[in-house]
Amino acid sequence: MDAKTLAPGIRPGRLEAAQIEAGFTDLHPPLDGHEAQVAADRCYFCHDAPCMTACPTSIDIPLFIRQIATGTPEAAARTILSQNILGGMCARVCPTETLCEEVCVREVAEGKPVEIGRLQRFATDTVMSRNAHPFDRAAPTGKTVAVVGAGPAGLSCAHRLAMKGHDVVLFDARPKAGGLNEYGIAAYKSTDDFAAREAAWLMQIGGITLRTGHALGRDMTLEDLTASHDAVFLGVGLGAVNALGTEGEDRDGVLDAVDFISDLRQSTNLGTLPVGRDVVVIGGGMTAVDAAVQSRLLGAMNVTIVYRRSQARMAASVFEQELAAAKGVRIICNASPVAVHGNGAVREVEFAFTTDDLTPTGDTFRLPADQVFRAIGQTLVAEGLPDLAGRKIAVTGAGRTSVPGVWAGGDCASGGDDLTVTAVAEGRDAAEDIHASLMEQANG
Numbered sequence: 001m002d003a004k005t006l007a008p009g010i011r012p013g014r015l016e017a018a019q020i021e022a023g024f025t026d027l028h029p030p031l032d033g034h035e036a037q038v039a040a041d042r043c044y045f046c047h048d049a050p051c052m053t054a055c056p057t058s059i060d061i062p063l064f065i066r067q068i069a070t071g072t073p074e075a076a077a078r079t080i081l082s083q084n085i086l087g088g089m090c091a092r093v094c095p096t097e098t099l100c101e102e103v104c105v106r107e108v109a110e111g112k113p114v115e116i117g118r119l120q121r122f123a124t125d126t127v128m129s130r131n132a133h134p135f136d137r138a139a140p141t142g143k144t145v146a147v148v149g150a151g152p153a154g155l156s157c158a159h160r161l162a163m164k165g166h167d168v169v170l171f172d173a174r175p176k177a178g179g180l181n182e183y184g185i186a187a188y189k190s191t192d193d194f195a196a197r198e199a200a201w202l203m204q205i206g207g208i209t210l211r212t213g214h215a216l217g218r219d220m221t222l223e224d225l226t227a228s229h230d231a232v233f234l235g236v237g238l239g240a241v242n243a244l245g246t247e248g249e250d251r252d253g254v255l256d257a258v259d260f261i262s263d264l265r266q267s268t269n270l271g272t273l274p275v276g277r278d279v280v281v282i283g284g285g286m287t288a289v290d291a292a293v294q295s296r297l298l299g300a301m302n303v304t305i306v307y308r309r310s311q312a313r314m315a316a317s318v319f320e321q322e323l324a325a326a327k328g329v330r331i332i333c334n335a336s337p338v339a340v341h342g343n344g345a346v347r348e349v350e351f352a353f354t355t356d357d358l359t360p361t362g363d364t365f366r367l368p369a370d371q372v373f374r375a376i377g378q379t380l381v382a383e384g385l386p387d388l389a390g391r392k393i394a395v396t397g398a399g400r401t402s403v404p405g406v407w408a409g410g411d412c413a414s415g416g417d418d419l420t421v422t423a424v425a426e427g428r429d430a431a432e433d434i435h436a437s438l439m440e441q442a443n444g
Ligand SMILES: Cc1cc2nc3c(=O)[nH]c(=O)nc-3n(C[C@H](O)[C@H](O)[C@H](O)COP(=O)(O)OP(=O)(O)OC[C@H]3O[C@@H](n4cnc5c(N)ncnc54)[C@H](O)[C@@H]3O)c2cc1C
Pocket: 093, 094, 095, 148, 149, 150, 151, 152, 153, 154, 171, 172, 173, 174, 177, 178, 179, 180, 181, 184, 185, 186, 189, 214, 215, 216, 217, 235, 236, 237, 238, 239, 258, 261, 286, 287, 290, 409, 410, 411, 412, 417, 418, 419, 420, 421, 423
């Protein structure tokens, strides 16, 4: 270990450029043609395939794998994309180990599933590399729909509506489309600017006008949108971050994990991104793992995830936990933060051991830290939105909200896991319902 890695504080360039580049390469590298054939040949093409039932977008997995096996990856891509227009991103980021691959009969029998995610990537990459768009737009309907939020839910909804012939205005508060695909997903899952390339490819369908830098609540209200469009879809995600509620939380060096990750995703030179020597990440989900692993890959010497319940209850999957461990991240469970100590900047975080029902055991410990990431969940910015159910927008059926003509889906809406693939499914299903409703109005 050299002086740069050992130096205390939050500083850039802890590793050589080549080391950083090697760390941030594709987590699941693409299959070549021969590997894809071999992987596809392992599929039993099950009748009533459990993998298909486990997929939130209900992709016909045995069919697309058979299409790869028979040498027609373009047809396989069409099978995937007709259900999930962000099939390329989902192939990279889906926790397949807890979805399709977990229930694959090969996994159940042999402990080694068909590599559904990598096969999906093979098919979708084949089509995208030709820069061809596989779907045509229906004749214009003369209807306009406002879609707010250009994350997976909004992109999926906008694409399906445009395909049906509606004119879509896609608003997003941020400078780029993609939502957390662009600003959140770990860099080693979405390499080579894939999120931006996929969003641009998707919009080749036509009929979608993208307006970035337009925020609902700042530049327009829901009433403005319902007055000027035939329908509105809200896919605004979860824009705020939960606080720790701990003494000293405002000390320098205590940051939201999502902001760190967003900076990392937008950086064109990771060597210039500052990171601590001793990093403590508080939380137990994917965001915690991503912040911890990427801190290590930038050269942080000691990275510890601290989670308040037992390891079995972490929201991060076992695969993600093992990834963290493999990258040298330590995971401490059953401990909650009680104070952030330091003089101006953080120096130590004090934790209390807790039982699984969060009762303090009376034992405490301190971890040295020059950087602390809060990763204890995101929350909805709820002003000016339809009625809520708990902390999210209440929806019924295919995303209908309490306001007539307004639908919602993805992380901001009630029901469903906070996953890319679920957001895509909800955006698509809301678009189908909006289409049915607009056509009913037009014909009735
Ligand atoms: C760090 C991190 C890592 C993750 N990793 C994974 C993973 O590996 N696999 C996985 O399946 N899921 C992962 N997730 C979850 C996944 O990213 C989300 O479930 C998914 O992005 C939700 O899509 P969405 O479209 O609902 O919201 P978002 O992706 O959050 O998109 C919402 C969009 O709305 C815009 N917006 C917000 N407010 C306004 C407003 N007022 N006006 C206009 N626009 C607005 C935002 O700018 C954003 O572009 C991760 C999440 C995080 C935070």
